[in-house]
Amino acid sequence: MRNTTLSLGFIPLVDAAPLIVAQEMGFASQEGLTLDLKRAPSWSSLRDMLSFGQVDAAHMLAPVPVAAALGLGNAGMALDAIMVTSINGNVIGVGKDLADHLVDQGHDFDFTDATKAGHALTAGRTTPLKIGVPFPFSMHAQLLFYWLNALGLPAPDHVEIKTVPPALMADALAAKEVDAFCVGEPWGSISVDQSQGSLLLPGSAIWQRAPEKVLAVRRNWADTETDLAQRLIRAIWRACQWLADPGSRLLTAELLARKAYLDRPTEIIDRALSGTFTVTPNGVQRHADEFLDFHTGAANFPWRSQAQWIAMQLALRVGLDQTHATKAAGTVFRSDIYRAALRGITPDLPGASSKLEGANAAWTSVASESGSLTLPPDRFFDGSIFDPSETTRLKNRQLS
């Protein structure tokens, strides 16, 4: 196998680990690949680097390729997600003023109960709550919209979601541009440290199984460079498997801390890897189970229903036709390429490419290509279940 160099773009976040580990721990070279990792200054720049061919693949917010398929914020280029690289990993935090207000109200910062935290956050407010997110098309924004909508606090009357680059979140809190934020690690911990704020919830308290980052490529690249795409999937899949081993944690934090990658202290990086956070300025510790999952329970499988959930939420938010949106999104998560890459390597390839989202309260057995596999709990905080086929049926009923 000839060695091929691929250039991959990433944003300096803990969940860029699968790309970094694939290169550093030799999983790429096992597939005859060298990954030239390029750190990008912003999500929009990374998306454009990918669209215009400056990189072959990129660490990407799961909603970006879906938004592109709906004609939202794209550069005119079709992007596909060939695998999911991480599940969950975001935190919701508040600035000092709001944290003080919550303490006065007796909120206990349990880091678990999304309903309680949501009501505490908005109780007695006369102006919309301003929440900063890294990008308009992100799981951060999607989770916030979903959460506050379900609590009967829809945007824009009750909440205003603003885009603020994570590195500038502490400044935005100080300037009162935002009251609260939802970001990926290490930025939640850094923002709390810098702003004297507090962490309120992990993203997993809203949805236990939110697809956070994907490996995105140009659609025409995925369809013409099939062999390379499959080798890349295998390299990153093995990196994810390695990351899921608790014994890898220490080394992962050291690797990510390097200057070329996150350039941050290992201690801050380890908070996300261990799921144990300092949530208040006086050092209260809270633990979140499954805070950031790189691999377990078929985590890397790009379910078409995940893309459809994102599309449906985006459509609701910006007023697009929901049936059309879920249909357009269905082909963006390429379970076909993923299957072809990993057949014979993992027994964990599900029989179906779409599933109910939010239906599992516990580990549940489903059919796989080679028998069965178990999928982890994936509940939404309000207990609702997303059935991708239902959106189409509902719409058809309304039309007839």
Add this chain to the structure above:
Amino acid sequence: MPNTLSIVVVEADRDRALQIIDSLRAAGDHDIRVISETTGLARQIHQHNPDVVLIDIENPSRDMLEELALASGPQDRAVAMFVDQSQEGLSAAAIEAGVSAYVVGGMQPERVTPVLEAAIARFRLFQRMRAELAETKRALEERKVIDRAKGMIMKARGVTEDEAYALLRKTAMDQNRRMADVAEALVTAAGLLS
């Protein structure tokens, strides 16, 4: 004048901002404003209500512009990244040069093209200057460290400057390393041992 565009340039560095303005002025009689403070960038841009926004691709605040694509009120004008579908590949050229342009919906591509071409030319110049500066700095640093290593060898082995240089070069060639790296290693090691 119907061809006048209102342009916002997001740039914190005053000198760079002035140079960009000069280049754009040469491309037409446009109304140009500079935003140097990126706090609340989307809100600031909203107030100016421009036809075109230019921003350095390296600027992390660029993501704030993406939300302008989702116009929130009926009076708001949606702003989206400029993408040309033409053969010249102007968008790709802009990205390579390190600048991105956002334009309001319904803008004729022909009207934006001269502005974007001028901006691309200017940012290419910035890129070249940055590369030259980095290269000069590196060369200076390397010369300094090679000179120090040479001095150490002369003292330790009692040889002439030329002999010390020859020894450094031979070691570098034998080990298949750059002379500056060998010199750097020597200086670091000496620092540790002294």
